[in-house]
Amino acid sequence: MALIVQKFGGTSVADIARIKHVATRVKHEVEAGNQVIVVVSAMSGVTNQLVDYCNEVSNLMTDAARANADHVIAAGEQVTSGLLALELQSLGLPARAWSGWQLPLSTDTRYGKARIVHIDTKSILDSLAEGTVAVIAGFQGVSPEGRVTTLGRGGSDTSAVAIAAAFNAERCDIYTDVDGVYTCDPRIVKKAKKLDKVSYEEMLEMASLGSKVLQTRSVELAMNYRVKVQVLSTFDERPADQLPGTLLVDEEDLVEQQRVTGLAYSRDEARITLVNVENCPGVSAGIFGPLADHGINVDMIVQNVTEDGKQTDITFTVGKADLARGLEVLKTAPGIPHYETVHTDAGVAKISVIGVGMKSHAGVASEMFRTLAEKSINIIVISTSEIKISVLIDESYIELALRALHTVYGLDAVEEQSC
Amino acid sequence: MALIVQKFGGTSVADIARIKHVATRVKHEVEAGNQVIVVVSAMSGVTNQLVDYCNEVSNLMTDAARANADHVIAAGEQVTSGLLALELQSLGLPARAWSGWQLPLSTDTRYGKARIVHIDTKSILDSLAEGTVAVIAGFQGVSPEGRVTTLGRGGSDTSAVAIAAAFNAERCDIYTDVDGVYTCDPRIVKKAKKLDKVSYEEMLEMASLGSKVLQTRSVELAMNYRVKVQVLSTFDERPADQLPGTLLVDEEDLVEQQRVTGLAYSRDEARITLVNVENCPGVSAGIFGPLADHGINVDMIVQNVTEDGKQTDITFTVGKADLARGLEVLKTAPGIPHYETVHTDAGVAKISVIGVGMKSHAGVASEMFRTLAEKSINIIVISTSEIKISVLIDESYIELALRALHTVYGLDAVEEQSC
Numbered sequence: 001m002a003l004i005v006q007k008f009g010g011t012s013v014a015d016i017a018r019i020k021h022v023a024t025r026v027k028h029e030v031e032a033g034n035q036v037i038v039v040v041s042a043m044s045g046v047t048n049q050l051v052d053y054c055n056e057v058s059n060l061m062t063d064a065a066r067a068n069a070d071h072v073i074a075a076g077e078q079v080t081s082g083l084l085a086l087e088l089q090s091l092g093l094p095a096r097a098w099s100g101w102q103l104p105l106s107t108d109t110r111y112g113k114a115r116i117v118h119i120d121t122k123s124i125l126d127s128l129a130e131g132t133v134a135v136i137a138g139f140q141g142v143s144p145e146g147r148v149t150t151l152g153r154g155g156s157d158t159s160a161v162a163i164a165a166a167f168n169a170e171r172c173d174i175y176t177d178v179d180g181v182y183t184c185d186p187r188i189v190k191k192a193k194k195l196d197k198v199s200y201e202e203m204l205e206m207a208s209l210g211s212k213v214l215q216t217r218s219v220e221l222a223m224n225y226r227v228k229v230q231v232l233s234t235f236d237e238r239p240a241d242q243l244p245g246t247l248l249v250d251e252e253d254l255v256e257q258q259r260v261t262g263l264a265y266s267r268d269e270a271r272i273t274l275v276n277v278e279n280c281p282g283v284s285a286g287i288f289g290p291l292a293d294h295g296i297n298v299d300m301i302v303q304n305v306t307e308d309g310k311q312t313d314i315t316f317t318v319g320k321a322d323l324a325r326g327l328e329v330l331k332t333a334p335g336i337p338h339y340e341t342v343h344t345d346a347g348v349a350k351i352s353v354i355g356v357g358m359k360s361h362a363g364v365a366s367e368m369f370r371t372l373a374e375k376s377i378n379i380i381v382i383s384t385s386e387i388k389i390s391v392l393i394d395e396s397y398i399e400l401a402l403r404a405l406h407t408v409y410g411l412d413a414v415e416e417q418s419c
Numbered sequence: 420m421a422l423i424v425q426k427f428g429g430t431s432v433a434d435i436a437r438i439k440h441v442a443t444r445v446k447h448e449v450e451a452g453n454q455v456i457v458v459v460s461a462m463s464g465v466t467n468q469l470v471d472y473c474n475e476v477s478n479l480m481t482d483a484a485r486a487n488a489d490h491v492i493a494a495g496e497q498v499t500s501g502l503l504a505l506e507l508q509s510l511g512l513p514a515r516a517w518s519g520w521q522l523p524l525s526t527d528t529r530y531g532k533a534r535i536v537h538i539d540t541k542s543i544l545d546s547l548a549e550g551t552v553a554v555i556a557g558f559q560g561v562s563p564e565g566r567v568t569t570l571g572r573g574g575s576d577t578s579a580v581a582i583a584a585a586f587n588a589e590r591c592d593i594y595t596d597v598d599g600v601y602t603c604d605p606r607i608v609k610k611a612k613k614l615d616k617v618s619y620e621e622m623l624e625m626a627s628l629g630s631k632v633l634q635t636r637s638v639e640l641a642m643n644y645r646v647k648v649q650v651l652s653t654f655d656e657r658p659a660d661q662l663p664g665t666l667l668v669d670e671e672d673l674v675e676q677q678r679v680t681g682l683a684y685s686r687d688e689a690r691i692t693l694v695n696v697e698n699c700p701g702v703s704a705g706i707f708g709p710l711a712d713h714g715i716n717v718d719m720i721v722q723n724v725t726e727d728g729k730q731t732d733i734t735f736t737v738g739k740a741d742l743a744r745g746l747e748v749l750k751t752a753p754g755i756p757h758y759e760t761v762h763t764d765a766g767v768a769k770i771s772v773i774g775v776g777m778k779s780h781a782g783v784a785s786e787m788f789r790t791l792a793e794k795s796i797n798i799i800v801i802s803t804s805e806i807k808i809s810v811l812i813d814e815s816y817i818e819l820a821l822r823a824l825h826t827v828y829g830l831d832a833v834e835e836q837s838c
Contacts, residue, residue: 016475050498056435058505064515065508071516072501075494079469082491086477089484096483097490101520102565123565146521146542 002170003035003128007138007160010044011177012234013080021234023087025175026133028239030093035128037167039138039160040084042076047139050076066111070140070150074100077137077156085135095133098124100140100148105159107141107149114141114149116158119166136163154215161218165225172222172229173240174214179233180246181206181213183411184263188399191412194244195261199251202261205354205388209264222248251356259361260409263402265351267395269299270323271380272316274330276340279305279312283337287314290333296322300350300383300392315381317392320346348380349398352390353405364409365389371408377401421589422454422547426557426579429463430596431653432499440653442506444594445552447658449512454547456586458557458579459503461495466558469495485530489559489569493519496556496575504554513551517543519559519567524578526560526568533560533568535577538585555582573634580637584644591641591648592659593633598652599665600625600632602830603682607818610831613663614680618670621680624773624807628683641667670775678783679774679828682821686768686814688718689742690799691735693749695759698724698731702756706733709752715741719769719802719811734800736811739765767799768817771809772824783828784808790827796820 006029008022022040029036041047054069081097088095100107103123107114124134138156143149151158157174164172180194181203198206200223207216213231222229232245277283288298301316318326323346330336358364368389372379377400381392393401406412425448427441441459448455460466473488500516507514519526522542526533543553557575560568570577576593583591598613600622605611617625619642626635632650641648651664696702707717720735737745742765749755777783787808791798796819800811812820825831 016472019476053435053498053502054505057438057502058509060505060508062508064513065505068501068504068508068514068516070501071504071518072498075498075501078497079472079491079494082487082489083472083476085487085490086473086479086484089479089481089487090477094483095487097487099490099567148518 001033001035003037003167004029005037005039005160005164005167005169005172007039007156007172007174008041008234009156009174009176010041010047012175013040013042013084014044016083019080019083019087022084022175023091025234025240026084026088027091027093030133036133037124037128037163037169038084038133038135039156039163040077040080040135041138041156043080046076046079047073063109063111067147070111070148073150074137074140074148077139081135081137085133088133088135093133094131095135096127098134098136100137100159101142101146103136105141105163107143107151109143109145109149111143111147111149113152114143116141116151116162119162121166124167152217154218157215157218158221161221161225161227161229164227164229165221170228172227174229174231175234176213176231177234178213178231179236179244180231182262184402184406185265188265189263189403189406191406193411193413195246196244197247197249197254198261199254199356200248201251201387202354202356203248205352205385206262206264209266209350209352209354209388209390219248226250254356258355259357259364260353260355260411261357262354262411263351263405264354265349265398265402267349267398268319268321269317269348269350269392270320270346271344271348271392272318272323272326272330273343274314274339275343276306276311277314278338279310280337283312284314286335286337287330288316290329290336291318291326294325294329294333296326296329300381300390302381317348317350317381347395348392349395350390350392351398351401351405352388353409354388356387358387358389367408368405371404372401375400375404420452420454422456422586423448424456424458424579424583424586424588424591426458426575426591426593427460427653428575428593428595429460429466431594432459432503433463435502438499438502438506441503441594442510444653444659445503445507446510446512449552455552456543456547456582456588457503457552457554458575458582459496459499459554460557460575462499465495465498466492482528482530486566489530489567492569493556493559493567496558500554500556504552507552507554513549514554515546515551517553517555519556519578520561520565522555524560524582526562526570528562528564528568530562530566530568532571533562535560535570535581538581540585543586573637576634576637577640580640580644580646580648583646583648584640589647591646593648593650594653595632595650596653597632597650598655598663599650601681603821603825604684607684607821608682608825610825612830612832614665615663616666616668616673617680618673618775619667620670620806621773621775622667624771624804625681625683628685628769628771628773628807628809638667645669673775677774678776678780679772679830680776681773681830682770682824683773684768684770684817684821686817687738687740688736688767688769688811689739690764690767690811691737691742691745691749692762693733693758694762695725695730696733697757698729699756702731703733705754705756706749707735709748709755710737710745713744713748713752715745715748719800719809721800736767736769736800766814767811768814769809769811770817770820770824771807772828773807775806777806777808786827787824790823791820794819794823
């Protein structure tokens with residue numbers, strides 16, 4: 001008997017009708033002879049509503065305030081888990097709802113973005129052994145202080161994958177409102193293709209580069225524990241074993257490694273350039289240390305030294321929402337190195353080419369640069385990893401760049417022939 | 420330093436503006452030098468919404484289903500407790516939200532209408548000692564199985580009084596949408612007066628006879644543990660010590676015992692008369708046993724024996740909603756004694772005269788019967804206790820009867836003179 005974890009996101013449990021549909025999906029797995037653990041998000045819109053309530057009463061950023069906010073926000077998933085368990089019972093399946101603290105699913109005390117520390121499997125294994133479906137509220141756990149924690153946005157994916165790892169599940173099926181992972185965002189590139197398989201490493205890059213299908217931390221977890229994750233459409237009426245979907249696999253399991261697997265992009269970028277910074281040891285630490293201390297994530301960084309080596313220009317990117325605060329830190333934080341002036345640009349975007357095949361296929365980068373040059377698109381910053389090349393460009397060229405690169409790397413879908 | 424319990428019902432925390440108002444009430448008590456435990460209901464409408472959701476997915480009445488429903492329904496109070504704690508922090512008061520399981524507030528396993536078994540005070544006492552206000556989600560606890568339970572409708576009153584008893588609180592202030600307990604429902608009797616004090620026993624009769632101000636079980640608890648309960652208006656802007664309200668007291672603390680303290684009524688009555696039941700030992704048990712087994716509460720009972728003693732008519736009342744099911748039980752349950760025919764009437768109501776002074780003042784009952792007779796109101800059934808006389812009458816006479824009795828017993832408010 002196999003143990004399957006099924007995760008349903010907010011749009012999958014948006015209302016009572018959708019919850020009833022989800023129950024039939026669960027029933028199908030049970031009738032196929034599996035033990036089933038279901039992980040659910042809050043009904044779509046509920047978490048936002050609860051967060052709005054919290055913001056209306058408090059703008060405090062203390063741990064004590066975040067703990068009270070988590071107490072509020074975790075209620076959304078609690079409701080969905082109870083409702084789905086009730087519906088499963090109505091279909092004749094024994095089912096029990098679980099909150100994070102009831103397993104317990106133990107986390108650290110970083111309220112609002114807690115990390116999972118340990119998942120106690122005993123109670124649920126006992127319950128599964130009795131033939132009961134376990135419906136677990138995602139996105140939440142309990143801290144060593146006995147308080148409810150939440151795992152941060154998209155945390156239900158993380159719950160599901162961590163639970164699949166802890167229970168050594170055969171599969172972790174993530175049901176969402178798209179039918180899989182695509183070579184590029186189909187809203188921008190019409191010819192984008194669904195990928196049948198994608199490696200953990202590629203998915204990790206795509207998730208962190210703006211593809212919203214899976215949360216980055218859940219992919220990291222899946223990779224570390226080799227959890228067999230499938231992304232499936234909740235709106236497709238076919239049974240799970242007939243759904244196309246996308247399977248996360250080990251790199252070695254990709255039979256034919258494409259040079260490029262997919263393209264990702266992010267509009268949430270702002271550029272900051274410090275001009276004529278005095279060049280001395282520790283200058284980078286002097287700039288990026290204070291920014292990190294203020295919780296500002298810096299992504300791409302380039303540095304050019306003047307000919308005499310005495311001065312340097314430093315360009316880097318931050319999230320658009322952090323731009324004003326970042327400039328404030330650069331102006332006021334103690335220890336920031338002297339610089340002549342600062343330029344900023346919030347009208348930039350990052351596009352990325354991703355593929356494990358890059359390691360063995362040369363020329364992917366040069367092909368990218370040539371393609372963008374042909375379209376007269378200026379590259380502002382370049383950053384690379386083993387399986388990814390990212391460039392910062394003017395935001396207005398984003399669609400043009402993605403479509404051109406999609407064609408150049410041979411990713412365009414072939415029109416299906418109708419017979 | 421005194422410990423005060425404040426309880427705020429659904430209309431008191433109906434929206435964010437009301438929650439902010441509640442926070443100022445809490446702050447006032449803290450600034451007066453008190454330790455404060457707050458017990459909150461769900462925002463008004465939320466519990467109904469959650470119950471509706473549950474009913475949409477399930478009509479199962481099993482314990483397993485009720486447990487999943489409690490998992491859903493308890494979320495409402497959880498949200499309010501977190502929001503109020505956040506708002507208190509915004510006002511500069513250390514505050515922490517607590518769910519029932521976090522104390523723990525232990526109950527039995529009667530999901531949906533659980534009874535409180537034990538309240539662990541240690542964690543909250545530690546927190547109070549640090550100067551932190553405790554905001555507890557009312558209406559909920561945790562069963563020995565580690566599952567969330569709810570205490571039944573109005574259960575937040577019960578939570579508050581039980582917590583006040585467990586912590587040996589100096590006062591338990593119940594904030595509600597009326598400014599106290601009245602001699603009669605002011606919507607029916609315009610001259611109804613607010614009572615400054617009412618004895619536990621009287622309040623218990625009034626609560627169980629339809630006055631919605633306090634839940635019956637909370638009054639029982641207050642009486643058993645001699646908790647000093649005050650009913651206060653949440654909408655009156657004056658500080659708590661200047662609010663008029665109604666105080667629950669021991670009978671001995673009522674300086675002058677009125678013959679009659681108040682009138683209560685209930686429209687939720689239906690009469691069943693079994694005609695010519697064979698009269699033999701065990702006939703009552705044969706009728707009321709099966710009804711109780713089916714969860715049907717019987718209230719008033721009268722029995723008349725025929726002259727020859729061989730047959731008897733039995734009349735009793737049940738809730739209107741139980742009438743059809745009650746008849747079904749009388750028709751089909753095994754062991755029901757033989758009867759000739761059955762009459763029913765759903766158009767009846769019960770009115771009650773309540774007062775501890777009745778014990779020492781004779782003639783309260785005869786005055787009631789005379790007054791009703793003068794208004795040509797027929798009495799169908801009479802039932803009495805030491806401090807209460809209830810009669811069943813035709814529902815259409817309810818207002819007339821209440822107003823006449825209110826005047827006869829000298830309860831009418833005297834018009835205040837303006838100078």
